[in-house]
Amino acid sequence: MAKIDTAFFDLTKLEEMANNDTVIHRIDPRVKVLVASIFVLCVVSFHKYTISAILPFGLFLIIVINLAEIPTPFLLKKIVLVSPFAIMVGIFNPWFDQQPIMVLGAITITGGWVSFVSILLRFCLCVGAVLVLIASTGFNTICFAMVKLGMPKIFAVQLLMLYRYIFVLLEEGLRMYQAMTLRTFDGRAIAMRIYMHLAGQLLLRTLDRAQRIHLAMLCRGFDGNIRVCQTLRMAKLDLFFFAVCFAILLLMRCYNIPAMFGRLITGIT
Amino acid sequence: MHMADALLSPAVGGAMWVATAGTIFYCSKKVKEDLDDRKIPLMGVLGAFIFAAQMINFTIPATGSSGHLGGGLLLAILLGPHAAFLTIASVLMVQALFFADGGLLALGCNVFNLGVFPCFIAYPFIYKPIAGINPTPLRITIGATLGAVIGLQLGAAGVVLQTVSSGISELPFNAFISVMLPIHLAIGLVEGLVTAAVVSFIWKSRPELLELTADTRPLGDISLTKVIGALGVAAVITGGALSWFASSSPDGLEWSMFKVSGHEELEAPEKGIHHTLAVLQEKTSFLPDYSFKAGDPEAEGLAETGSWPAVDSGTTISGLVGGVMTLALALSIGFLFRKRSKTA
Amino acid sequence: MSHHIVEVQDLSYTYADGTKAVDGISFRIHHGESVAVVGANGAGKSTLLLHLNGYLTPQNGKVRIGDFPLTRKTIKNIRKTVGMVFQNSDDQLFMPTVYDDVAFGPLNLGLAVEEVEERVIEALSRTNSEHLKDRPPYKLSGGEKRAVAIATVLAMSPDILVMDEPTSNLDPRARRSLIDLLSGFHHTKIIATHDLDMVLDLCERTIVILEGKIMADGPTVEIFQNTALLATCHLEKPLRMQPSPVIGPKVQ
Amino acid sequence: MSHHIVEVQDLSYTYADGTKAVDGISFRIHHGESVAVVGANGAGKSTLLLHLNGYLTPQNGKVRIGDFPLTRKTIKNIRKTVGMVFQNSDDQLFMPTVYDDVAFGPLNLGLAVEEVEERVIEALSRTNSEHLKDRPPYKLSGGEKRAVAIATVLAMSPDILVMDEPTSNLDPRARRSLIDLLSGFHHTKIIATHDLDMVLDLCERTIVILEGKIMADGPTVEIFQNTALLATCHLEKPLRMQPSPVIGPKVQ
Numbered sequence A: 001m002a003k004i005d006t007a008f009f010d011l012t013k014l015e016e017m018a019n020n021d022t023v024i025h026r027i028d029p030r031v032k033v034l035v036a037s038i039f040v041l042c043v044v045s046f047h048k049y050t051i052s053a054i055l056p057f058g059l060f061l062i063i064v065i066n067l068a069e070i071p072t073p074f075l076l077k078k079i080v081l082v083s084p085f086a087i088m089v090g091i092f093n094p095w096f097d098q099q100p101i102m103v104l105g106a107i108t109i110t111g112g113w114v115s116f117v118s119i120l121l122r123f124c125l126c127v128g129a130v131l132v133l134i135a136s137t138g139f140n141t142i143c144f145a146m147v148k149l150g151m152p153k154i155f156a157v158q159l160l161m162l163y164r165y166i167f168v169l170l171e172e173g174l175r176m177y178q179a180m181t182l183r184t185f186d187g188r189a190i191a192m193r194i195y196m197h198l199a200g201q202l203l204l205r206t207l208d209r210a211q212r213i214h215l216a217m218l219c220r221g222f223d224g225n226i227r228v229c230q231t232l233r234m235a236k237l238d239l240f241f242f243a244v245c246f247a248i249l250l251l252m253r254c255y256n257i258p259a260m261f262g263r264l265i266t267g268i269t
Numbered sequence B: 001m002h003m004a005d006a007l008l009s010p011a012v013g014g015a016m017w018v019a020t021a022g023t024i025f026y027c028s029k030k031v032k033e034d035l036d037d038r039k040i041p042l043m044g045v046l047g048a049f050i051f052a053a054q055m056i057n058f059t060i061p062a063t064g065s066s067g068h069l070g071g072g073l074l075l076a077i078l079l080g081p082h083a084a085f086l087t088i089a090s091v092l093m094v095q096a097l098f099f100a101d102g103g104l105l106a107l108g109c110n111v112f113n114l115g116v117f118p119c120f121i122a123y124p125f126i127y128k129p130i131a132g133i134n135p136t137p138l139r140i141t142i143g144a145t146l147g148a149v150i151g152l153q154l155g156a157a158g159v160v161l162q163t164v165s166s167g168i169s170e171l172p173f174n175a176f177i178s179v180m181l182p183i184h185l186a187i188g189l190v191e192g193l194v195t196a197a198v199v200s201f202i203w204k205s206r207p208e209l210l211e212l213t214a215d216t217r218p219l220g221d222i223s224l225t226k227v228i229g230a231l232g233v234a235a236v237i238t239g240g241a242l243s244w245f246a247s248s249s250p251d252g253l254e255w256s257m258f259k260v261s262g263h264e265e266l267e268a269p270e271k272g273i274h275h276t277l278a279v280l281q282e283k284t285s286f287l288p289d290y291s292f293k294a295g296d297p298e299a300e301g302l303a304e305t306g307s308w309p310a311v312d313s314g315t316t317i318s319g320l321v322g323g324v325m326t327l328a329l330a331l332s333i334g335f336l337f338r339k340r341s342k343t344a
Numbered sequence C, D: 001m002s003h004h005i006v007e008v009q010d011l012s013y014t015y016a017d018g019t020k021a022v023d024g025i026s027f028r029i030h031h032g033e034s035v036a037v038v039g040a041n042g043a044g045k046s047t048l049l050l051h052l053n054g055y056l057t058p059q060n061g062k063v064r065i066g067d068f069p070l071t072r073k074t075i076k077n078i079r080k081t082v083g084m085v086f087q088n089s090d091d092q093l094f095m096p097t098v099y100d101d102v103a104f105g106p107l108n109l110g111l112a113v114e115e116v117e118e119r120v121i122e123a124l125s126r127t128n129s130e131h132l133k134d135r136p137p138y139k140l141s142g143g144e145k146r147a148v149a150i151a152t153v154l155a156m157s158p159d160i161l162v163m164d165e166p167t168s169n170l171d172p173r174a175r176r177s178l179i180d181l182l183s184g185f186h187h188t189k190i191i192a193t194h195d196l197d198m199v200l201d202l203c204e205r206t207i208v209i210l211e212g213k214i215m216a217d218g219p220t221v222e223i224f225q226n227t228a229l230l231a232t233c234h235l236e237k238p239l240r241m242q243p244s245p246v247i248g249p250k251v252q
């Protein structure tokens, strides 16, 4: 079936999760956006051969996922779905970088394999972080948070509008796609020639719709400025949460905790 | 093709973020100055349209593979470059958040690659001069196809540059670009044809809509010098950020300098295919491997930061043991939560 | 205030492609009247309505709303006076939540936040949709969307309500509750529709349009009894005025 | 050929987001029957119809069309047998001209060009829209679009016609001519609609759905006289079965 069905599903599913009410959901969205950004920045800032030092970040993520009660199978499925590009690019590392990095008995592990695993790890963590952010916050709230963090308002307004009409247009597109499929019989994706007509038709309707929406806005006193009464209140608890997360992330970034831990256990220095 | 966080270094990702954010601010100001309040709903709805249209795949004739609408150039034609850039940024942001296409850090790169080139290069310098003020279907087709192809080639080159200069992937510049460009040539052709068809369709059926939406002012609006200037600023920012990161971690700089000079101390394996590839990479990656922080080798875990080729089995084993334990801890935490939520 | 609240004089409008959608229409609608505009598909109903709130400015002729002739200068005031409910509610609900959407207009009027809140709550409760406050519009059913769309308009406290096909795509119950809702309003109402049974319930006066021209303008009941007129204008008697079918005509 | 032509057994469908749109529906429709599917907004009518032409494959339960159970293998045949007319004709007409659009299906069937031409002309003439042949679909009126949409389906010579709200947004005359058109077809017809008066004219049997479940299935006239049932299912008696309003109730 077409991607368009799944897109609809993903959007509604994530939006639904965002309507939950957990500790993580209640945190101020600005804090969440910032923590997610710092998280990603920390993860990607490790050297390319790093594996063990990144693992604690996974731990952090798993704790947040569970606190936010986000279903793990769903997340895993999404991560796998988008992995091809990272894997495709990363898979060349073992080939180009055959520098031995460690020897475990008879097996020599090359730098390429280590950095490949590292890429996959980073990938899962970064994608995970984004999905957790959206699933625990919701798109509109993220937008408001970004405005508070300095995003231009006009950008935010059309972003909100885009999000609002994605649902309408996906449905419209889906129905056109259904109508077309029902008169084709070989079950393959649609021909490019047909697609052009489909897209043109949809665009025409979209442009007309834009005019009607503009009219609707004008009728209600729209003058180029969008005013929204949305109040975000940063509570002490939010600041505390931010401080704690920041400290933890920094700690994990600066110290290779697993290695330290391992040294402690094995007694090797 | 979307850049992914996992392949980016913070320096490159950060620099691209700054450049993109700057462009967003600039365009927001421009659109606001435009005082055309029709554009706000139009941008939103057209963004949603691009999003929906991209979700329908079609087969590319004679190849059997499937493609989808790109949208950058189409938006520029319908909205003018500034509004189009904002719209593309929005579409990519929604995709990054909901479909994990790319990621938070890579968003900067993706918006840059898929937005700047079509809006500020392909549209004003290729599509517009060719299509002219009184377009014909032929002019539209040529302009859109060429514009899309060139825009996408630049975008693909952007992906390659960003990947290579991040240095997480080992792909050498030459090999990578010689794969990316031809692939995106094909994609660009398809995208161009679809864009052309869609624009011609609107132009034929409701010409007034194009007049209504398109930036009717001629080229003077964005001059070549301005664009080159903006790109130059972006490049300077990139370079500045890079060298700042580099100088703040002298070890990393030193390390890459050694690598470039092929210094003996590094004892890199300088023979056979590795040697040639290494040389190739040195020659081609004009932004060498900068690393963000390699300051404290002890804290980094010597084996992993790999002050090349130190194979310290002790550190390695403790890293391994600790890593396995972390993993086990992670799994058990997940398991515990699951159990609790089931009993609750 | 002027005695007649909506006045259209010899209005014409031609679209860019040459379609003459409105062709010399004149009428007056008084304060508190409820008027139906009916006619075939493409007769020009929607185009006419677009003039009443100043989205289209007259190419020919005049439009007067209350004390103001419709000009570039008065448009802003006129849009405050005239509230328009669209055929497709999705076009009208463009904000992230129902609350934001209803608050959009009052905020643009420059009201204080508390007053905005008050208006929103009042508008939502008048359309019985207070419980939908925090929902995003795409999660509403067709009937709920229509009710919220009306609330967005009411929040501007307009004097005149203009509606384009308010009952389309609603199930019978949702249609009925909409009609009940509208009959409770004491605004001047102008409704373009194909649902002649609703006209029978809501409007004492009907204007019939054919190809951009007024064919009849008078009391609803009189017009609906003029079978010849209805036939030329692509209309039919309202279903309730048609003979009830023989029960069980087709069971084999 | 099988005696009963459409058979649905214990069909359920849950959308990816967890909405249970169809919940254990079973019925049999015989050759030549004309059946209405009615129910509130969101009752699951459209979802049910999408199963009958193989756009959705059953998650639970079975669908049999003619001699074939609906499976991945038989989909092709089933799509040929079942023609579907959508609620919004714009969704269905996407080719540059009416001719191309009607020819789209037959061409996909792999027919020879002459035969395609023949079929197109025949389908267009059966819906009285031959004169629209070379017009682009987006320039047609609502009623014309609906007629062409039906022609696109007829060109595939289906045995069964499935229609989702065929009369929505049509003016009274266009609605009437559609009803006349449909009553002239001898196909098996399955029509989901809110227009109960049309049901009265076209369908001898009605299936009432509420929240994905069948609440009633029987002769139309019986169902429409069961006021209690109609009320629980968000429906009302067809307008023609409602009392005619007192003439002139509201003229002031």
Ligand SMILES: Nc1ncnc2c1ncn2[C@@H]1O[C@H](COP(=O)(O)OP(=O)(O)OP(=O)(O)O)[C@@H](O)[C@H]1O
Residues within 6 Å of the ligand: C015, C016, C017, C019, C020, C021, C039, C040, C041, C042, C043, C044, C045, C046, C047, C048, D142, D171
């Ligand atoms: N944007 C437009 N450009 C060109 N022609 C248009 C446009 N909008 C409407 N028309 C044409 O103007 C005429 C009147 O259209 P209008 O939408 O006012 O009719 P209507 O009475 O509202 O019809 P319906 O009952 O189908 O809503 C029609 O012939 C239509 O095709």
Ligand SMILES: Nc1ncnc2c1ncn2[C@@H]1O[C@H](COP(=O)(O)OP(=O)(O)OP(=O)(O)O)[C@@H](O)[C@H]1O
Residues within 6 Å of the ligand: A008, C142, D015, D016, D017, D019, D020, D021, D039, D040, D041, D042, D043, D044, D045, D046, D047, D048
């Ligand atoms: N693609 C989808 N994804 C998720 N839920 C959906 C989807 N399509 C429909 N639904 C939901 O399934 C239920 C049944 O919808 P359906 O469209 O079948 O109702 P319907 O009876 O045709 O309503 P209407 O009379 O308004 O056309 C509704 O609750 C609807 O919100």
Ligand SMILES: [Mg+2]
Residues within 6 Å of the ligand: C045, C046, C047, C164
């Ligand atoms: Mg209309």
Ligand SMILES: [Mg+2]
Residues within 6 Å of the ligand: D045, D046, D047, D164
């Ligand atoms: Mg439906």
